[in-house]
Amino acid sequence: MSDHSRILCPVLQQRIMSAEQAAELIPAGANVGMSGFTGAGYPKAVPGALAQRIRQLNSQPNAKPFRINVWTGASTAPELDGVLAEVDGIEMRLPFQSDPICRNRINDGTMDYVDYHLSEVSQYAWSGFLGKMDIALIEVAGIREDGSLIPSSSIGNNKTWIEQADKIILEVNSRQNAKLEGMHDVYYGTALPPNRKPIMLTDPADRIGEQYLACPPEKVIAVVETAAPDRNSPFKPSDEVSKKIAGHILEFFNKEIELGRLPKELLPIQSGVGNIPNAVLEGLDAGPYKNLTAFTEVIQDGMLKMLKSGTLKVASATAFSLSPDGIQEFDDNIDFYRDKIILRQQDISNHPELARRLGVIAMNGLIECDLYGNVNSTHIMGTRMMNGIGGSGDFARNGYLSIFVSPSTAKDGAISAIVPMVSHVDHTEHDVKIIVTEQGLADLRGLSPRQRAHEIINNCAHPDFRPALIDYYERALHSGRGMHTPHLLEEALSWHQRYEQSGQM
Template sequence: MHDVACTIVPPNRKPFLISRVDDRIGNNTATVDFDKVIGIVESNLPDNGRAFSEVDEDSKTIAKYIIDFLDNEVKQNRLPKNLLPLQSGVGNIANAVTAGLATSPFNNLTVWTEVLQDTMLDLYESGKLDYASAVSLSLSPKGFQRFYGNLDFYKNKCILRPQAIANHPENIRRLGVIAMNTPVEVDIFGHANSTLVGGTKMINGLGGSGDFLRNAYLSIMHTPSARSSKIDKTGISCIVPMVSHVDHTEHDLDVIVTEQG
């Protein structure tokens, strides 16, 4: 299932010969200098996955808008009927979009992303997803049971690559990836903040959203218009006059979607 490819140091580095999601350029094993190995520890501990909360109505509405938008792009002949390779971030909205694709009019879908979540398994089993390339699996405990319990099926439809290959601008641009990610906030100028609440409190790193949004054929940011907190049920607006911190400029984004449209 793995495609382990080690890059060569410049100036001798070669192009990545990837023109399809299922192309392989490396090996399914990693080589090790045995002189550096002093022991091998076998483990049967399961992967420590975590389950996401149930998808809420706002996330379902956002997913519907995104699928309607993609459907219209197909009708206008700006996208093929099976779309282009999809990249999806992590979280409830990303899960809602993936779940929505399972009942969408699109078939023979492909995925070029960093992380596969539980809803990707649903997309496989719906028959809509042909092949996925990722870096890692972010499945719940039940998701891992499903994956390993049907490994003969998934291993022929999934490939795991190094992040240096999956997130490389060359591959993202050549494949024409449709990137979909969730920000902390976006502003009326089209800038997005993906890392710092209030510009100072870091909640996560930039991750692959910077690599994908800048180089994708179509860059989509999806967010609720406001997020509630423990002390504010109305919520803090995610659409602001100016973001408190800029991770992605207006030049990187094509579409911003909320539950309002």
């Protein structure tokens, strides 16, 4: 029996129950706002109990399908997205996911999916665009005497979900390090138009809010105790392709510093999750840089190393995304990191006003890029969702530099990342400044569409596909259909069609 040492509010101690009992309180058709961002800080127990309940109810004769709508901060984990998708328990999902079972249901049409810019989700909820939130299911590291909440390893949309929900279920996870307390910065100064005021944050190290989440105890209908780890994936050592991409980016940074267009401390870094971003972080850590800052979504292993070495002096994010070794390093040295890491809600970590003011250097991945710099970062062959746009658009449009990275080929060379026309557009040519593959870097700033085409083909396309891209471009250029952005409409998506028919672009 727990001594409830993480639950200090007497009123809420009276609402402790099992995950199964709490799951009984979630009705079919409910809009449920759940915590979680990139596999950190998501509820670990109630979703699984709810999935078991859904399976039992749906197996009964003449049962009406039991499904809920799931809103989160970003992707979560198999214990949430996976178990609910497996029992066909999700009617609609937003705003970002990475679960393979969810992905299959989205792409076979049995789950609706709304792919939003992450900075906008809270505003949509406040404005009523998404409908009424029935229940918030939030993981926390503890509950204080007054009912305020100690956030766990992510904040995401938790502030908004708590404010918007009619009822709240809390999971108190004792596996979360108790010393997370004090690392969070929850800002309560946002408002809807026309009542907005400037957000007074001018440096990634600024603290502008509260350490705790305000939570009216009367809204809490259940408290569930857990002791389970976050989802974590082993850190993959950088491969040669990733190292080459990182090398091109670091060379570019050095030139920009020489030209006086970047300070020697660079500007605040925003980095997507994955092998290539971590290779860039490794490169920065091995270089001459000191006192860098990060204003980003997630703290990765590479950022812990940079903080430890002094390359990075502060990192602002909304969540952790660490490997098992990274989690161990963080827990073992949390007293060192707690003054150098700030976790904020995602409508602040991804806020366009702040990205523009701070001059963020945005580095994100792409699926494909076309000759003119339009980027597809979400859809395979134009129709099949991969994960979602996430926060890349928040930073790409508003950052000082928007860098998109990818290997030049995929599927063992069958697919080119550089194509005549993207099959789906997430980031238009107007927002894309730099494209990087292992082949090289294309600086698109100040270039016309035709100039961008030469830069992208010559620097970023794989040699196996470069002749065909040149041939397409030159024939489009002489087609007489228009010289500004030359295309052959009858061929523009033929590469994708050829892949689907033959398995080779």
